[in-house]
Structure formats: C-alpha cells, structure tokens
Amino acid sequence: MKQMRETRQESGRLTTVGGVRRAVRRLAGIHGVPAELRARLVVSVAAVAQDELAEGRGVRVSLAQAGAGETHGAGSALACVLAPVGTACEAGRREFDGLPLPATAAADGAAVWHLPPRTPGHGAATPPEGGTVPDDEAVHEELRAVLDRCDAVETEHRLLKEELEETNSGVLALYVQLEERDEQLRRAHGRMLRELEEALRPAPLDVSGLELAVHYAPAETDAPTGGDLYDWFRLPDGTVHITVVDALGHGVRSTGAALNVTQTVRTLALEGHPPGTIVERASEILASIDPQLLATVLLARVDPEGGEVLLANGSHPPALVVREDGTSSYLQVAGRGVGFPLPGSEDVLRARLAPGDLLVLYTDGLTESRKDPLEGEARLADSAARHRRRPIEEIPESIAGDMHTVVLHPDDTLALALRLPRG
Structure with a gap:
C-alpha cells in the first residue's frame, strides 16, 4: 500500500469488534472527523473487520492524511485503512457492498475509506488509550448527529x-x-x-300518399357524417326520386365524395335522364372531377298515386320490400357503382307497392355490423316485418336498434323507409 503523508495514527493488533470500534472512534476523534461521518465509519469498519476476525486474523486500523496521489474525487484528504495482521488477503478479491460508508480494496487486501478533509471544531473527545469501553461522550455525540x-x-x-x-x-x-x-x-x-x-340533409319531403323517414349514424362519433348519404326530391311528373349513396371511406372526405354523387344524380334526374342511365352517366362526369371516387348507388323512383317503383343499382345492397301481411323479399338489380369498371345499372326493376307496404333502402353498415351480410339481411327482414306498422318516423331508428345490438364491424349506417299509407 502507498505511503501516506503527515502523522499516521495506527492501532495495535485488534482481535475483537468492540476493540475495532474503539480504535476507529479514537483515531477519528484525533483527526476531527464529524460525528455523523464518524458514526458511518465506525459501523463500516466494524462490519468489514468482523469478517476478518471470523477467519482468525487480527486487524490494524490506521487513519492519516492521504498523499496527493491517493486522493479519490474532489476534496478527498483523509484515508482510514483496515489491514489484516499476519496473513495477507488475495489482491483485489474483496468486495464491500451495503456499507454505510463505501470502501475500496487495496492491492494487499486492505479496506480503504477515503474521507473528506478535516473540519476544525467537529472532532470528538479522544477516548483513553487502551480503554475497553467506548467513550460515552463520543457515542452520544454520534447518536445525536444521526438523530439530527x-x-x-x-x-x-x-x-x-x-x-x-x-x-x-x-x-x-x-x-x-x-x-x-x-x-x-x-x-x-x-x-x-x-x-x-x-x-x-335534403329538406323534408311532404308528398301526399307517401310516408318517408330516415335514420343516419356515423361510424365515428366525432364526424358529422361519413360516406353514407341520401337525397330525395319530387320530379316535375309528380314522382319522387330517392338516391342512396355509400362512398368509400369515412369522415368528411368521403362525405364530399358522396355529395358529389348525389348532386350529380339530382342534376341528371332533373334533366330527364331515365334511372337506367344515370349511374353510368354520373360515373363518366365524376371521373374528371374526382378520379379516385368509388361509390355504390341505389336509385328509386316512386309514383305516390299508383305505387309503381323503379329501381336502378350500382353495386349497392338491394332494397327490401315488406308487404302489409308481413311477407318480405329483396329486390335484386345487378350493376356496378360510380368509379367501378363498366359502371351502370344492368337493368331497371319494376315493382308495385300496395297500401301498407314498406320499402327499406339502406347502406351496408346496417347489415354487416356482425361481418356476415347474409345473416344481416335475414335479421333486417325480420326487424322490418316486426316494425312495419309503427309510425313511419319510428321505423328506421327501431330497425337500426335491432341491427346494432352487437357491432363487430362499425360503419356508417343509413336506413330509409317509405310506405304507402293505408286508407
């Protein structure tokens, strides 16, 4: 171990833990080690000495000013050394964990504690040389310091x-x-x-001989609408035109696409284009406005007086008709939607509604909430038949409530019901 400068205070050979404590306390008092730091040093040195004494080796304790080459960290000035007497320890084999005051192992196996510089006025009284009992005043001072x-x-x-x-x-x-x-x-x-x-929404439509109601719910609660949209208006010949659109996507962007479709269809219908040509013509017009637009479309023309219904379809779910006696069927029309390859309705389906008959137009969010369209269509037919005689304004929302008791696939939902009133 390197030499230390100035006066070196060293104990004799110590063989008991109590003797180690007394020696450390005496040497620390000589060098003015503060009471709290002294208490940590006494406990730490005694803990390490206990291992040496258990092996049958005596120990010596020394405390002195460290040399300039032995300082460890800013302000380190004092070093306390616990060295075995007789048999040297293997160099570097010792570890000192969990001590109140950290120690390092010297090359000869001694334990070294590097202390801050001496602070005048903070030392304890020196115990009598060779005393067998710890100095009460020093112990009490350490205890007070620890308690403070x-x-x-x-x-x-x-x-x-x-x-x-x-x-x-x-x-x-x-x-x-x-x-x-x-x-x-x-x-x-x-x-x-x-x-x-x-x-x-289009303005409410008040047509003698026809009852109309609609329910809409977006897939996203923070969006005003999605790609599902409807339009209804009366043509000059007295028939009512209804458009149901489901544009690809959700949120405001798809709303804009759906609006483009409904407004284009409205313009074409008012210009006199027949239902069977409108989907194809709308797709041609919108291709130059929004090339990315994809939308399914269902068109219905209803004659309130005679009950005749014309249906044209572009990739949209079929309309459902529920007769007054509760029987129901889907009105299938083949076709491809706006933006699809070869867009247009392949045919125009003609049907007739009798007083009390209910026609339901909807988007796939109504029937595919459980990810099974066929199962959804069966439940929709049952629900519409069950609610067919309720006030028309209650029917769409009641149907949506039945269909959405379990939602595995949230989507924008639109349900539109129309009925010829019974006399």
Whole structure:
C-alpha cells in the first residue's frame, strides 16, 4: 500500500469488534472527523473487520492524511485503512457492498475509506488509550448527529410531501378545469356537427300518399357524417326520386365524395335522364372531377298515386320490400357503382307497392355490423316485418336498434323507409 503523508495514527493488533470500534472512534476523534461521518465509519469498519476476525486474523486500523496521489474525487484528504495482521488477503478479491460508508480494496487486501478533509471544531473527545469501553461522550455525540440527520430527513420528507400535496391539488384543479373545458368543447363540437349534418340533409319531403323517414349514424362519433348519404326530391311528373349513396371511406372526405354523387344524380334526374342511365352517366362526369371516387348507388323512383317503383343499382345492397301481411323479399338489380369498371345499372326493376307496404333502402353498415351480410339481411327482414306498422318516423331508428345490438364491424349506417299509407 502507498505511503501516506503527515502523522499516521495506527492501532495495535485488534482481535475483537468492540476493540475495532474503539480504535476507529479514537483515531477519528484525533483527526476531527464529524460525528455523523464518524458514526458511518465506525459501523463500516466494524462490519468489514468482523469478517476478518471470523477467519482468525487480527486487524490494524490506521487513519492519516492521504498523499496527493491517493486522493479519490474532489476534496478527498483523509484515508482510514483496515489491514489484516499476519496473513495477507488475495489482491483485489474483496468486495464491500451495503456499507454505510463505501470502501475500496487495496492491492494487499486492505479496506480503504477515503474521507473528506478535516473540519476544525467537529472532532470528538479522544477516548483513553487502551480503554475497553467506548467513550460515552463520543457515542452520544454520534447518536445525536444521526438523530439530527434523521430529523432533518424527516422534516425534508414532510416538506416534500406537503409540496407534493399542493402540487397534486393544483394538478387536480387544473384537471377539473380541463375536463370542464373539454366538456364545453365537446358540446360545442356536437352542436356544430349536428348543424352540419342537418345542412347535408335534403329538406323534408311532404308528398301526399307517401310516408318517408330516415335514420343516419356515423361510424365515428366525432364526424358529422361519413360516406353514407341520401337525397330525395319530387320530379316535375309528380314522382319522387330517392338516391342512396355509400362512398368509400369515412369522415368528411368521403362525405364530399358522396355529395358529389348525389348532386350529380339530382342534376341528371332533373334533366330527364331515365334511372337506367344515370349511374353510368354520373360515373363518366365524376371521373374528371374526382378520379379516385368509388361509390355504390341505389336509385328509386316512386309514383305516390299508383305505387309503381323503379329501381336502378350500382353495386349497392338491394332494397327490401315488406308487404302489409308481413311477407318480405329483396329486390335484386345487378350493376356496378360510380368509379367501378363498366359502371351502370344492368337493368331497371319494376315493382308495385300496395297500401301498407314498406320499402327499406339502406347502406351496408346496417347489415354487416356482425361481418356476415347474409345473416344481416335475414335479421333486417325480420326487424322490418316486426316494425312495419309503427309510425313511419319510428321505423328506421327501431330497425337500426335491432341491427346494432352487437357491432363487430362499425360503419356508417343509413336506413330509409317509405310506405304507402293505408286508407
């Protein structure tokens, strides 16, 4: 081990833990080691010495000013060394874990504690040379220092706890304010979306001899609408034209696409184009406006006086008719939608509604909520038959409620019902 500068204080051969404690306390008092640090040093040296003494080796304790080449970290000036007497330990084999004061192993197996510089006025009284009992004043001083440190830690912990409670109270108050603000924003957002949804709807249609009602629910609660849209209006000849569109996607972008389709169809219908040509012609027009647009389309022309219905279809789910006696059937028409290859309705289906008969037009979000379209169509027929005699304004929402008791595949949903009233 390297030599140390200045006066080196060293104990004789020690064979008991008590003797080690007394020796460390005496040497630490000579060098003015503060009481709290001295207490840590006494406990640490005694713990390491206990292992040596258990092996039958005596130990020596020394404390001195460290040489300039032996300082470890800023301000290290004193070194306490616990060295075995007689049999040297294997170099570097010792580890010192869990000590109140960290130690390092010297090359000869000694344990070394590097201490801060001596602080005048903080030393303890020196025990009598060769005494067998720890110096009461030094022990009491160490105990007071440790208790003072514990009190300081407890006070600091209490202050930190109080600060944390104040911080938590502030955070909680801020959280409540944010929740209130978020609720206000949600309400304002909801009002805006409802107004926007209402703006997208066509005006209510009041036609003698025909009852109409619709239910719409977006897949995303924060979106005013999706790609599902409808349009209805009366043509100059007295018939009612209905368009149901399902544009690819969700949210406002698909809403814009669906609006393009309904407005194009409305223009073509008012210009006098027959239902069988409208889907194809709308696809041709919209290809130059939005080449990415894909939408399924179902067109219905209804004569309120005679009950005749014309249906044209572009890749859309078929209309459902429920007769007054409860029997039902799907009105299938082949065709391909707007933006699809070879768009257009392959045929125009003609059907006739009698008083009390119910016609249901819808989008696939109604029948595919459980990911099985065929099972959905069967449930839709049962639900429509069950609700067919209710007031028309209640039927679409009642059907949607039946269909969405279990939702495995959320999607925009539109259900439109029309009925010829019974006399």
